[in-house]
Amino acid sequence: QACVTFEDVAISFPQEEWESLNAAQRHLYLHVMLENFALVTSIGKSITLTQTLVFKLYMYENPLDDTFHHGKSCSRSVNSSKGSSHKNVAFYNLRIHNGKKLYENMKCEKNFPDGYSLGKHRCVHIEDRPYECRECRKSFKTKKDFIVHQRVHTGERPYECRDCGKSFTQINSLIVHQRVHTGERPYECRDCGKSFKERNSLIVHQRAHTGERPYECSDCGKSFKERNSLIVHQRGHTGERPYACRDCGKSFKQRSSLIVHQRGHTGERPYECRDCGKSFTQRNSLIVHQRGHTGERPYECRDCGKSFRQSNSLIVHQRGHTGERPYECRDCGKSFKERNPLIVHQRGHTGERPYECRDCGKSFTQRNSLIIHQRGHTGEKPYECKDCGKSFRQKNSLIVHQRGHTGERPYECRDCGKSFKERPALVVHKRVHTGERPYECRVCGKSFKYISVITKHQKTHTGERPYECRECEKSFKRACELTEHQNEHSREWPYKCRECGKSFKGRSVLKKHQRVHSAERPYECRECEKSFKRGGDLTQHQRVHSGERPFKCLECGKSFKGSSGLTKHQRVHSGEGVMSVENVENHLCG
Known part of the structure; x- marks a missing residue:
């Protein structure tokens, strides 16, 4: 009883x-x-x-x-x-x-x-x-x-x-x-004077001074300062996710994670910054954001002195010193310093692209990639250079651009001393010394130093002609061929455009060109009635409806609607970041 x-x-x-x-x-x-x-x-x-x-x-x-x-x-x-x-x-x-x-x-x-x-x-x-x-x-x-x-x-x-x-x-x-x-x-720590609203918070805080971690996981031996942290951790072993969202069915290990998730459905952002008015779904996000205004960076690396606004950023940074990469892909064995890059990487294997653009239907593996892409539709460029006024869609692009003003080139080659503004450029440069040509064409066996070069080379086998002239709609396999062709338009020809003064060989070519100036969009999609100025744009759009994915990866067989999607995917196999290689076309045409 x-x-x-x-x-x-x-x-x-x-x-x-x-x-x-x-x-x-x-x-x-x-x-x-x-x-x-x-x-x-x-x-x-x-x-x-x-x-x-x-x-x-x-x-x-x-x-x-x-x-x-x-x-x-x-x-x-x-x-x-x-x-x-x-x-x-x-x-x-x-x-x-x-x-x-x-x-x-x-x-x-x-x-x-x-x-x-x-x-x-x-x-x-x-x-x-x-x-x-x-x-x-x-x-x-x-x-x-x-x-x-x-x-x-x-x-x-x-x-x-x-x-x-x-x-x-x-x-x-x-x-x-x-x-x-x-x-x-009312609860004050005798060691450092910090005070708390709850007695239990003080008890947990004092363990930071004593080093006490009384709650140990019986599965892996990891210990914690709080009992609740141990309970949540153990759910990682058992797979238990007891807190389910009633709107979408997604479940979570912690109730607090569910509450934050539900704000994504309701749009609630209860934590607002008094300095700039920006609001957040989590209080911790607001605290970290406010450090951007105050300049506070309380987490300092003991190895190099670099400081961070978040403790998690310090933990990840320290793995750069220790070489620790605890998150490993089960499919290919590649490991990462952070969990989120692993999740994104695994989508390269599964083909999952959960973030879709409502304007054009293009989908992405990362939410941030979708946000940046959507700025292409809206024209938004929120990151402005204070030196020259040029603005960018991505913060990283601004950082790299500013190095052009400061002359900073932080990535140096140990073999020859040459330095670069971006790390990917250094990675590619090193192949000059090593002779490495990691990208091999499975059709003809030819190998290449650059992923962009093999991507363009593969089009010689598929017959694809992705480079289209906007003046006359003629298409080419390589960018240099398009450039050479466009020089033909710069000559004086008998059919002249009254709007801009450009001249053309034939009347039909002039007619196609004049659509640039007019609102005429003669290429209409039968599925959704969306219209385009150029036939090539319509062809690419129709793949959204047909599901056609003509650009196939020779490494794993995965296919894509556009060549740019294939190029980005191939970086999963290469392990490269976003490439920024100067004059790469010289390797194609030179």
Whole structure:
């Protein structure tokens, strides 16, 4: 049978926490306690009010005033308002000091000064957990814990903050939350002076000074400062993800991760920067963002002195010194310093491209790639150079561009001393010294130093002609051929455009050119009625509807709708980043 005491409906605070509550918070506490008591008695349950409970309720309702009872043993003062409660309180206080134990547990022969303490202790002897949740089969020793847990499933949050309207499943959480509004941080660390809203936060913080990590994983031996961190970590071993999103079904190991995820559906971004107005779904993201305004970089590398705004950035950076790459691809064995690059890399094997552009249907393996791509549609270039005013779609492009002003070339070749603005350019340059030609054509066996060169070489086998002249729509296999052809347009020919003065060999070529100036879009898609100025643009667009993917990777057989998609994919096999090679066309035509 279940052990039912007033603990099932009562809420307890340690003495230290109780003393830190203000009058309003104690009043709220009293209100909830009495409400719970009334609820239980209203359904016919009989509960005996022990002297301990009488003492607690009386003290909650009557804060210490000008009249006290002083204990002889410790001079402790307790309220002695008129009535029989004074006698009970004095009796209880005396019993603590004289060691008289009136309540004995028959199982273990332990004695307790009151029935409440005995009832609470008896639950230790219950081997089972009688309160089981029907939703997830999790079980609990006390009814109170069971009731609080069920609110996870029902979404009930009965305790609401009067200041901001935020609600909570437990009154303790509300009381701690209210300290956000009052600024109260009653728990101070004696070592560094840092203060906290919760006592438990102080305890965990102090472990940073002592190095204590009392919670160890039995599977891998990793230890943690907090029990909750261990629980979440162990879900990585078991695969358990108990928090599911009702909107899309995605599940998470932590409830906090679910809450943040759901803000993606609702659009809620509750954490706003006071300096620039930018808002975030997570408080931690706001804190890191604000360091961009203040310049604070509190995490410093002991090896090289470089500092970071986030602790995680420091951890990843230090792997550059140690060579540690803990995230390994099961398909090809390639390893990474961070988990996210591994996830993106694996999409190269699976073909998954979860981020799709609503404007043109093009899809991407990374969300950031989609954001940058969409700026091509909107024309947005948010990263501006302060020296010359030139703007860019990507921050990295701005950084590389600024090196043109500063002359900085941080990537130096150890063999010849030549330096580069970008790391990929150094990687390619090194092949001059090593003679490495890592890209081999499977059709003819010819090998190449550059991935861009083999991509263009392969078109000689497929017959593809991706370079189209915008003036006359003639297409070519190689860029240099297109350049040579375009020189023909610069000559004086008999058919001249009245808009721009360009001349052409034939009337039909002039007619096609004039579409550049007009709004005419004669090439219309039969599927969606979208129209284009050039036939080549229509052909590429129609692949969105047909599913045709004519650009095939000779390494793994994966195919793509456009040549640019194939080029990017082949970097999965090569391990290269985004290439920036000067005058690469010289290798094709020179």
